Amino acid sequence: MQEKQVKEITNRDVDFAQWYTDVCIKAELIDYSSVKGCMIIRPYGYAIWENIQKELDKRFKETGHQNVYMPMFIPESLLNKEKDHVEGFAPEVAWVTQGGEEELKERLCVRPTSETLFCEHYANIVKSYRDLPKLYNQWCSVVRWEKTTRPFLRSREFLWQEGHTVHATAEEAKEETKKMLNLYADFCEEYLAIPVVRGEKTEKEKFAGAENTYTIEALMHNGIALQSATSHYFGDNFAKAFHMTYLDKENQLKYMFQTSWGITTRIIGAVIMTHGDDHGLVLPPNVAPIKVSIIPIGKNHPEVLEKSYEMAKELKLLNIECEVDDSDKTPGYRFADCEMRGIPIRVELGPRDLENNTCVLVRRDTLEKTEVNLEEAAEEIIRLLVDIQDQMFLRAKMRRDDMTKTVTTMEEMKTLAETENGFIRANWCGKRECEDKIKEEVGVTSRCIPWEEEFTGGKCVCCQEEATQLVYWGKQY
Amino acid sequence: MQEKQVKEITNRDVDFAQWYTDVCIKAELIDYSSVKGCMIIRPYGYAIWENIQKELDKRFKETGHQNVYMPMFIPESLLNKEKDHVEGFAPEVAWVTQGGEEELKERLCVRPTSETLFCEHYANIVKSYRDLPKLYNQWCSVVRWEKTTRPFLRSREFLWQEGHTVHATAEEAKEETKKMLNLYADFCEEYLAIPVVRGEKTEKEKFAGAENTYTIEALMHNGIALQSATSHYFGDNFAKAFHMTYLDKENQLKYMFQTSWGITTRIIGAVIMTHGDDHGLVLPPNVAPIKVSIIPIGKNHPEVLEKSYEMAKELKLLNIECEVDDSDKTPGYRFADCEMRGIPIRVELGPRDLENNTCVLVRRDTLEKTEVNLEEAAEEIIRLLVDIQDQMFLRAKMRRDDMTKTVTTMEEMKTLAETENGFIRANWCGKRECEDKIKEEVGVTSRCIPWEEEFTGGKCVCCQEEATQLVYWGKQY
Numbered sequence: 001m002q003e004k005q006v007k008e009i010t011n012r013d014v015d016f017a018q019w020y021t022d023v024c025i026k027a028e029l030i031d032y033s034s035v036k037g038c039m040i041i042r043p044y045g046y047a048i049w050e051n052i053q054k055e056l057d058k059r060f061k062e063t064g065h066q067n068v069y070m071p072m073f074i075p076e077s078l079l080n081k082e083k084d085h086v087e088g089f090a091p092e093v094a095w096v097t098q099g100g101e102e103e104l105k106e107r108l109c110v111r112p113t114s115e116t117l118f119c120e121h122y123a124n125i126v127k128s129y130r131d132l133p134k135l136y137n138q139w140c141s142v143v144r145w146e147k148t149t150r151p152f153l154r155s156r157e158f159l160w161q162e163g164h165t166v167h168a169t170a171e172e173a174k175e176e177t178k179k180m181l182n183l184y185a186d187f188c189e190e191y192l193a194i195p196v197v198r199g200e201k202t203e204k205e206k207f208a209g210a211e212n213t214y215t216i217e218a219l220m221h222n223g224i225a226l227q228s229a230t231s232h233y234f235g236d237n238f239a240k241a242f243h244m245t246y247l248d249k250e251n252q253l254k255y256m257f258q259t260s261w262g263i264t265t266r267i268i269g270a271v272i273m274t275h276g277d278d279h280g281l282v283l284p285p286n287v288a289p290i291k292v293s294i295i296p297i298g299k300n301h302p303e304v305l306e307k308s309y310e311m312a313k314e315l316k317l318l319n320i321e322c323e324v325d326d327s328d329k330t331p332g333y334r335f336a337d338c339e340m341r342g343i344p345i346r347v348e349l350g351p352r353d354l355e356n357n358t359c360v361l362v363r364r365d366t367l368e369k370t371e372v373n374l375e376e377a378a379e380e381i382i383r384l385l386v387d388i389q390d391q392m393f394l395r396a397k398m399r400r401d402d403m404t405k406t407v408t409t410m411e412e413m414k415t416l417a418e419t420e421n422g423f424i425r426a427n428w429c430g431k432r433e434c435e436d437k438i439k440e441e442v443g444v445t446s447r448c449i450p451w452e453e454e455f456t457g458g459k460c461v462c463c464q465e466e467a468t469q470l471v472y473w474g475k476q477y
Numbered sequence: 478m479q480e481k482q483v484k485e486i487t488n489r490d491v492d493f494a495q496w497y498t499d500v501c502i503k504a505e506l507i508d509y510s511s512v513k514g515c516m517i518i519r520p521y522g523y524a525i526w527e528n529i530q531k532e533l534d535k536r537f538k539e540t541g542h543q544n545v546y547m548p549m550f551i552p553e554s555l556l557n558k559e560k561d562h563v564e565g566f567a568p569e570v571a572w573v574t575q576g577g578e579e580e581l582k583e584r585l586c587v588r589p590t591s592e593t594l595f596c597e598h599y600a601n602i603v604k605s606y607r608d609l610p611k612l613y614n615q616w617c618s619v620v621r622w623e624k625t626t627r628p629f630l631r632s633r634e635f636l637w638q639e640g641h642t643v644h645a646t647a648e649e650a651k652e653e654t655k656k657m658l659n660l661y662a663d664f665c666e667e668y669l670a671i672p673v674v675r676g677e678k679t680e681k682e683k684f685a686g687a688e689n690t691y692t693i694e695a696l697m698h699n700g701i702a703l704q705s706a707t708s709h710y711f712g713d714n715f716a717k718a719f720h721m722t723y724l725d726k727e728n729q730l731k732y733m734f735q736t737s738w739g740i741t742t743r744i745i746g747a748v749i750m751t752h753g754d755d756h757g758l759v760l761p762p763n764v765a766p767i768k769v770s771i772i773p774i775g776k777n778h779p780e781v782l783e784k785s786y787e788m789a790k791e792l793k794l795l796n797i798e799c800e801v802d803d804s805d806k807t808p809g810y811r812f813a814d815c816e817m818r819g820i821p822i823r824v825e826l827g828p829r830d831l832e833n834n835t836c837v838l839v840r841r842d843t844l845e846k847t848e849v850n851l852e853e854a855a856e857e858i859i860r861l862l863v864d865i866q867d868q869m870f871l872r873a874k875m876r877r878d879d880m881t882k883t884v885t886t887m888e889e890m891k892t893l894a895e896t897e898n899g900f901i902r903a904n905w906c907g908k909r910e911c912e913d914k915i916k917e918e919v920g921v922t923s924r925c926i927p928w929e930e931e932f933t934g935g936k937c938v939c940c941q942e943e944a945t946q947l948v949y950w951g952k953q954y
Contacts, residue, residue, distance in 0.1 A: 038548035095575040100622035145577035208700035
């Protein structure tokens with residue numbers, strides 16, 4: 001039975017895209033419906049999102065942010081107020097044209113993002129410097145009318161949070177933009193065990209209406225980059241379009257400075273594609289809804305079942321979420337199912353183990369087995385959970401580093417991109433035409449100008465003129 | 478200053494509707510935007526909703542429910558599958574007709590409720606009796622195209638949770654329906670200090686497509702009833718329309734039995750209108766985002782400020798959410814502001830108090846003051862919070878009971894309804910024509926057939942023929 005279920009998913013290295021979809025379905029993260037391009041997030045997938053929400057919400061509140069809820073509709077005239085913004089979003093929004101029996105005088109779009117609504121609200125409630133800063137966040141769903149869709153990575157509706165803040169000075173807003181990017185990066189590394197490159201988007205890749213866009217970029221197991229969260233500095237662009245002014249200490253009317261930042265359910269796709277393997281999902285312990293699955297073996301041994309429940313009770317008292325899989329399926333089937341769902345540790349407990357006062361712990365990331373005394377099981381589980389989290393991050397980082405290569409000429413860049421996927425480090429002169437040419441000839445786009453690596457000079461990989469920055473390039477989702 | 482702010486809201490007994498709107502705005506619960514009929518839920522209002530969510534979500538999970546997320550759109554053909562349901566909802570839905578640049582082949586409605594999506598999903602994932610029951614819940618926003626709207630009570634978009642469950646037997650589904658209604662009732666009484674009448678809706682008032690609708694009805698301060706949560710039993714009506722079948726233990730194909738149940742942000746309106754007074758909001762301690770506001774008095778006394786922060790730290794260690802209002806506004810202004818926001822306890826601390834090693838505690842519900850020793854303040858605050866919660870419920874219940882009157886003839890009923898608002902208890906024969914006549918002539922509708930009061934026989938208040946049940950009647954929001 002174990003064999004059967006494992007074989008039901010495509011081999012990861014044979015067809016990564018199909019493997020990904022198989023995991024989403026077989027681990028019961030999502031399902032499809034008759035609503036084209038949208039997905040159903042099933043209980044197990046949603047429990048992962050709830051953990052992500054809980055952890056991020058805690059970090060947002062610790063940094064002084066407050067949650068609000070804005071309408072899901074945006075009148076067309078409001079969306080049109082900031083020119084760059086509407087140009088970026090109008091081609092991909094869904095329009096409500098009828099409400100009940102009446103045709104609407106003005107179309108409403110279903111929010112693709114809520115800058116315009118926050119702008120209007122801030123213009124309304126902020127009067128003086130005493131009202132600043134405003135540090136708001138919203139958890140909601142948004143809609144972008146995508147043509148091709150994939151579970152978590154790209155769907156017409158997705159869940160996210162969007163932070164929107166206004167500040168008295170440009171410096172303060174810039175600081176907020178960077179602070180939130182670092183918050184996302186720390187969250188991804190500490191909580192999801194996903195190593196990220198922090199950096200800035202080029203002019204071409206930045207958000208519609210932003211002055212600067214910062215990003216964290218992760219590298220999936222197949223070497224494709226995934227933009228995992230972004231943070232935008234708007235200067236006073238929107239403030240001017242929406243008349244967002246306040247009276248400063250000298251009673252002068254000033255424009256506010258603004259930021260926004262967001263992370264979406266797409267990050268669940270990043271967890272799957274960073275850690276998953278041919279047995280299915282592999283969840284880092286911190287984000288796993290179930291940390292331990294206890295599997296009693298031997299149908300006619302009530303004492304095994306009893307001990308399993310006792311252990312579950314003990315773990316719950318230690319705040320370790322666990323389950324007892326006492327279904328009537330074969331042990332092999334239950335082992336495979338537990339692996340498919342990526343549960344960090346499975347406990348195997350049979351009559352012979354019980355006689356010896358032991359049980360077997362199997363860690364999901366390496367599938368290594370350890371036999372431990374029953375009295376020491378809880379302690380060992382705690383130790384293992386910490387170790388799995390650490391090791392998963394280190395392995396992902398090592399893989400990412402292995403897949404990050406530096407080139408100095410277009411020839412090298414082309415050869416590398418044809419041979420393997422991954423991050424390509426290459427200097428750039430800052431000119432749009434070189435960026436376009438690299439995309440056209442090599443098939444990679446600029447992912448970011450990294451924060452944590454100093455640019456030490458050199459020539460542009462494309463035109464061989466003086467470079468102005470180091471850029472990470474890659475194929476992306 | 479205190480005088481000024483208090484006078485800014487309308488007197489509750491002079492114009493209840495205006496008083497209500499004033500509180501929503503002045504306590505900074507909501508704001509308006511250019512999106513007609515929708516509201517912005519501001520940080521303080523949203524923090525109340527977050528507390529409601531957290532407590533309910535805990536209770537849902539304790540009773541075995543799991544959260545999921547369904548698409549926000551419903552294709553017209555899917556909505557049309559159950560006849561009664563579509564008749565009830567089609568006139569008030571918003572329609573998306575365009576996605577990006579393309580006109581849609583089939584219109585999508587923005588969900589007014591998600592029965593149809595859950596039905597399709599359950600038909601898809603449930604194969605055998607082993608897959609039952611499924612106990613799902615969803616937190617989301619829904620849209621109903623209302624003509625006249627009011628903050629929290631009626632808006633085109635509102636936040637809610639919708640539970641949708643399927644079961645192998647009618648008995649089990651019926652039990653779930655009632656269990657969830659009791660869960661809502663207990664939550665309202667224990668957490669929001671709102672007494673409710675539990676009961677069943679008449680045929681006329683039940684949910685579109687349901688076999689039975691259960692409701693909890695609360696009575697606002699002005700004697701108008703507010704339907705606070707509902708729970709529906711669908712039998713196999715939807716199951717037949719959506720081919721929701723499963724194989725039972727004897728390998729026979731059977732229809733599933735279904736329920737749904739929901740509570741919305743409207744319940745925040747109930748909190749305001751049950752407990753609020755001429756000074757503003759009054760929040761029951763359990764749901765209050767801030768339980769204690771410490772107000773230091775005397776600008777040039779750093780030791781007062783220091784002691785205030787020390788007290789705040791002590792309360793936080795005891796898990797009591799509190800704030801120090803150290804703004805440069807006058808004490809009177811800060812007292813009034815704290816009252817407007819309905820914070821259960823305010824602590825007044827001045828230099829003379831500090832000399833005497835005392836502080837003054839003012840409870841929001843009665844505005845009673847107590848002087849206590851600083852060492853005993855925390856203990857007294859804990860005691861007071863419990864007492865406020867209890868007393869608020871008892872006062873609301875006493876008022877509700879005072880406003881509940883029994884009549885036996887139409888004359889009595891008309892006179893009563895003309896003189897005062899409140900619940901009217903009156904027997905009914907069960908005929909629709911009597912229900913319609915009562916609405917037309919008396920101006921009240923049936924709120925519910927109460928669960929907790931036995932019907933002991935009598936005549937129908939309208940036709941004076943044999944009655945079949947006791948009914949609560951009233952005007953409603």
